[in-house]
Amino acid sequence: MNNKPALYGGIKTVEKSFPWPIYDESDIEAVAGVVRSGEWGNPDCGDIVRDFEDRFAEFCGTRYALSCVNGSVALRLALIACGVRPGDEVIITPYTFIATASIVLEANCIPVFADIDPGTYNINPDEVEKAVTKRTRAIIPVHFSGQACDMDRIMEIAGRFDLRVIEDACHGHGAEYKGKKLGSIGDAGCFSFQSSKNLTSGEGGMITTNDGELSAMMDSLRNVGRVKGGEWYEHHYLGCNYRITQIQSALLLNQMKRLDHQTKLRHENGTYLNSLLEEIDGITPLDRGVGETLHSYHLYIFKYDKSKFSNLSKKDFAEMLAAEGVPCFMGYPQPLYKQPLFREKNFMCYAIPGNVDYSKVHCPVAERACNEEAVWIFQNAMLGTRHDMELFAEAILKIQKYVNSR
Numbered sequence: 001m002n003n004k005p006a007l008y009g010g011i012k013t014v015e016k017s018f019p020w021p022i023y024d025e026s027d028i029e030a031v032a033g034v035v036r037s038g039e040w041g042n043p044d045c046g047d048i049v050r051d052f053e054d055r056f057a058e059f060c061g062t063r064y065a066l067s068c069v070n071g072s073v074a075l076r077l078a079l080i081a082c083g084v085r086p087g088d089e090v091i092i093t094p095y096t097f098i099a100t101a102s103i104v105l106e107a108n109c110i111p112v113f114a115d116i117d118p119g120t121y122n123i124n125p126d127e128v129e130k131a132v133t134k135r136t137r138a139i140i141p142v143h144f145s146g147q148a149c150d151m152d153r154i155m156e157i158a159g160r161f162d163l164r165v166i167e168d169a170c171h172g173h174g175a176e177y178k179g180k181k182l183g184s185i186g187d188a189g190c191f192s193f194q195s196s197k198n199l200t201s202g203e204g205g206m207i208t209t210n211d212g213e214l215s216a217m218m219d220s221l222r223n224v225g226r227v228k229g230g231e232w233y234e235h236h237y238l239g240c241n242y243r244i245t246q247i248q249s250a251l252l253l254n255q256m257k258r259l260d261h262q263t264k265l266r267h268e269n270g271t272y273l274n275s276l277l278e279e280i281d282g283i284t285p286l287d288r289g290v291g292e293t294l295h296s297y298h299l300y301i302f303k304y305d306k307s308k309f310s311n312l313s314k315k316d317f318a319e320m321l322a323a324e325g326v327p328c329f330m331g332y333p334q335p336l337y338k339q340p341l342f343r344e345k346n347f348m349c350y351a352i353p354g355n356v357d358y359s360k361v362h363c364p365v366a367e368r369a370c371n372e373e374a375v376w377i378f379q380n381a382m383l384g385t386r387h388d389m390e391l392f393a394e395a396i397l398k399i400q401k402y403v404n405s406r
């Protein structure tokens with residue numbers, strides 16, 4: 001019997017590994033073709049960069065797609081192009097990667113944290129509504145883990161208070177809300193192609209939009225403030241060189257051929273894993289959000305209840321599960337506002353009034369998710385087989401049995 005946890009020398013429940021990134025000769029050839037061409041850069045948007053952008057816009061169903069160096073810069077350019085002014089407030093979730101918040105500070109705006117929904121861990125529209133003030137200019141809903149936010153409600157609130165909506169779809173390549181691709185619903189959508197992401201070239205980013213004015217401004221900002229039809233050394237706006245290369249674009253174009261299949265597979269595996277985990281006492285899969293039609297499962301998240309595991313801490317549980325061969329992690333250790341960056345106000349954002357005090361922020365649902373509940377399984381594991389999903393559930397049961405019989 002395989003009872004002893006792998007962490008203590010027992011046999012691992014899951015023996016196989018889950019490779020990422022996935023590539024074959026066609027990816028190598030795509031990159032080699034660019035290398036041979038000698039046209040590596042992207043001074044005025046190379047052909048392959050443009051092809052990739054056109055393909056991505058078509059895929060998302062948006063009029064424009066603009067590539068840039070990473071997801072953080074995509075968010076930053078989108079926010080600035082939306083016309084925010086120093087001291088404007090931007091409503092964000094505390095349960096996200098730091099970039100969603102730091103780009104707000106970089107734009108000399110004030111991040112205002114609205115708590116997450118306990119069922120989905122996405123920003124809670126009721127909390128967004130409560131957080132709106134006269135100074136609010138934008139909302140950045142993060143489709144966390146590839147699960148769509150409640151976009152109808154968010155767009156309704158934005159419409160009512162005249163706010164811009166920038167979708168952080170850095171986890172949501174190919175995922176859908178009511179049949180629409182994430183990134184195509186708000187004023188702009190932002191994507192990351194960093195190594196761990198569901199579509200990757202190591203680094204890279206993309207902004208999608210249907211708004212011609214926004215697109216022109218973001219195009220300029222990513223290209224040192226140049227404008228279409230202007231001279232090479234003519235700079236209109238405070239931009240920078242945020243362009244990606246032809247090499248990245250060739251790789252991403254080729255990787256896109258796999259995206260639909262991979263997204264569908266993760267979605268099916270996620271649905272199956274939900275059905276298995278909801279049978280385990282003390283484990284609760286996240287709810288599927290209202291209107292979500294395709295989940296990209298950049299992360300598969302479930303809630304852990306230590307009282308059903310002899311009070312084994314979440315951190316220790318995640319460590320035991322990882323040792324069993326399930327690619328997983330305990331997730332964020334704390335909501336963003338508890339990071340030293342915010343607690344100590346270690347930023348040079350001159351627009352933040354002295355009375356803004358992040359030590360007073362309290363988002364109980366996000367705190368519970370970080371401290372006690374949330375466990376993440378990584379997206380590459382969701383590309384496994386149905387049997388792998390069964391083994392993931394088996395590994396959890398094995399740990400439960402072990403700790404409850406000690």
Ligand SMILES: Cc1ncc(COP(=O)(O)O)c(C=O)c1O
Nearest residue numbers: 070071072097099170192193194
């Ligand atoms: C939700 C979210 N937003 C933004 C980013 C930033 O993307 P990048 O690392 O490409 O700058 C990330 C990256 O992990 C992310 O997870």
